[in-house]
Amino acid sequence: MDSPFVAVARAADVPSGGFVKVEVAGRAFLVAHVGEHWYAVEDLCSHEDFPLSYGCLEGERVKCSLHGSRFDLKTGRPLEEPADTPIATYRVAVAGDLVLLDPTAPTNAH
Template identity: 40%
Template sequence: MTAQRVCALSELVQDEARRVEIDGVAMAVVLDSAGEVHAIGDTCTHGDISLSEGFIDGDTLECWAHGSAFSLRTGKPLNLPAYEPVPVFAVVIDGDDVLIDPDVKKPVG
């Protein structure tokens, strides 16, 4: 699959997550305070909770239900109760378009 447009960069609100879906793959897209756009899997690995409803702090996204925070760069959980990472997707900015390929995941690291 090739990268698909999910939204305009100008539609993203800094330090807020936006839920998008490509071919059944739900993602949380975040424009962080440094101006970088991230895309991670939208489902908390601790529970079936949408991460896009959570809270942004720097380069982390915290699940609103149980408080697990995930790195927007690696997908790794930074605290319990989650202990499994979420996928992190490569993001391409083309002009004002935010493009994501759900088949291209960044290595957890």
């Protein structure tokens, strides 16, 4: 059985406190590194369909630069208005110096 994980970046290219925008099969994701943790979310604010990669990290939160909504990187939950819908989160792993992303299904889907 094939693994759903896809190599999307080199770990050394994503310092702690930083993120990169990656594309897999025409879909954009934001991969963030915070301390010992790695996160992957869709690169789209749920409020106005604006790229979150234009925003910034604030600890384990990503802030949309359009209207200021913040999202929890672990759960995708919006932490303040105007966004009220979660963003999709995805499995991410590091193997050696590669950052791997599973783009097949959100981990926070209901």
